[in-house]
Amino acid sequence: MYCYQDRIRAVELYIKLGKRVRPTIRQLGDPTENSLKGWYNAYLLKLNLSAGYAGREPKFSQAQKAAAIRIHVHGCGQAAHGAALDGP
Incomplete structure (x- = not known):
């Protein structure tokens, strides 16, 4: 699980690198492609990320x-x- 700071940093780097997944993951060393895209999509909805996980x-x-x-x-x-x- 990633804390809020790790997820927001990943999304900001993803945006900075022109929404290119592989360079972002290469620079961070983590997360997965699906996680990164999911965080970005959640970020687009609210222009922020939730502090925790909603769960299921x-x-x-x-x-x-x-x-x-x-x-x-x-x-x-x-x-x-x-x-x-x-x-x-």
């Missing part, structure tokens, strides 16, 4: 997590796992 929606609900823990603790068989978690 959790893959599993709290109820599903609790059911998985309950199944693991009680040691049910493999076939019971799918039925208890509402999945295959």
